[in-house]
Amino acid sequence: MANIELKNLHKSYGAVHVIKGIDLEIKSGEFMVFVGPSGCGKSTLLRLISGLEAISDGELLFDGEVVNNVIPSKRGIAMVFQSYALYPHMTVYDNMAFGLKLAKTTKQEMKERVLNAARMLQIEDLLERLPKQLSGGQRQRVAIGRAIVRDPKVFLFDEPLSNLDAALRVATRLEIAKLHHDMQDTTMVYVTHDQVEAMTLADRICVLRDGIVEQVGTPSELYESPASIFVAGFIGSPKMNFLTGKFADEFNCDTLGIRPEHIEIVDEDNSDKLWTGKVIHAEDLGSDNYLYLEIGADEPLVVRQAGKLKIANGTKVNLRPQNANLHKFNQQGKPAL
């Protein structure tokens, strides 16, 4: 159980200002995901919370207590690193028990805790192996197991899935979701650049950009009412379409955003039709079709069509955006009133 508060947090490396004043509250037991493009400061922010990096300015509170100058091991945290960070010369068991040996745990208790964690992650058969004898997915499980064994108040994940292949990534993602379900008292902070991971795992997402918070909210809040063009473009796949010029003028805004799944193809004689476009490319993903349409805007308009609808390149189609799902932005990239 730990409530984490960030108050006007800053981090600079020499003249480089990386974290530029972040205010955020992570509630006890919450799964918070930091997401953003590379270089946005999300990993740095996690390392500030872990204590591996010193805070330049501002306050970090755990349960109302300032922990700015508390060393990592005294913060009640456990961390899972992108590159696993296993001790290469120790067996899986020793890797998981190494941190416990210092915490004055009895041998029996230590063994129980390691075995429990191993059972949770189904790595009981691997306890005697060395990290180099494990696959990437197994190594990451051991790293997660090592964190579980510490019974932390706060669980920190630094891009734990980036080094895994696509299939394993989905499987391990599920594992982490289950972990959150099983450890409801543990606050989890998770860093990723992958918005799908963020959407699927998070209770709340914090979108970062250039060291400041763009928006904090539940996945559906971010999807349905993004607070800026940046968030609108970052959350959702395929990316939201942004139209400017005459397309936006019709809706009295500077930029009009519409997600590919919110555009319908309508008949020629439908009075609601709005845009006409030519198919220039189609991607068939099996369950969905992504159509790239030339409608006279700067970039092709992407339309997501469920099912097996086959439309040949060069075909002219009529389009109608769903009015309820339009996102209007002003010149500053903020939602237009």
Add this chain to the structure above:
Amino acid sequence: MSNSSLENGTKHRHKTSNSLSLQQQRVRAAFWFLAPMIVMLFCVAAWPLLRTIYFSFTDTSLTSLYEGEWVWFKNYLSYRELSSGRVIWRGTLADPAWWNAVWNTVRFSFVSVSIEAVLGILVALVLNAEFKGRGLVRAAILIPWAIPTIVSAKMWGWMLNDQFGIINDALLKIGLIDHKIAWTASIDTAMISVLIVDVWKTTPFMALLCLAGLQMIPKDVYEAAKVDGVHPVKVFFKVTLPLVRPALMVAVIFRILDALRIFDLIYVLTPNSKATKTMSIISRENLFEFDKFAYGSAQSTLLFAIIAIFVAAYIWLGKVDLGGKDER
């Protein structure tokens, strides 16, 4: 015309691919790449070695290099029974001077390599830490290693000089000694002098190899240890040392090889001191100064054998991984 040349072309191609498989072509290419080095090594290493071993079984002398006769093990060990019934053992293996040299060499190697390994690790740990001017310090620490041994031996010889040396002067002024010590000449301190200079000279080399090993250790392992709250001393013994061990073992092998055949430093710093005569020194004496060429060859051969045994035992006992199979 064009038809026949085309046919020729196909035939030719067929011929090459039939006569040499891809594997054979690779082997042949590899052979040609290796050949110059094999020839070179044979000329500068194998041939002199074989010649030395051959000489050691003859009675060759420096003045008659090609007229030596085969005498079997006479240079190593032989005995003669006198008419009085007394047995006299001869040869290197019965020569107290030789065993003194063996003992000196082994003692020197063991002590110097041990000290250098410990100091090397310590220096490497310092150099591995991040601080301002690290690049400069890294370069500066290499200077002793870069100075030719003859120069540094001469330099230290003057510093250790009993009459005018700065070391005696400094120790006197501090009050650690009450009379000047003949560091390099005295039988009690000659070995210590040699050890001091060798440690000073070779610690940088050790440190550099250890540093390379340290930098192979992923940084996040240390961060994991930090989060686990492992005490730095324990991190060193349980994490750093096991992980740097392969590099350290290889560095120690290099140093043992070097130390067992030490010659130049001692030849310049403490010539003719019984306390520091090593196997190389004594075999050179016999080869070129005492005109016992075959006898010196026997000692050289023994030196070669001893180094080979030491290194083989070290690799075997330490399970040193020279092929890099142990890498993650």
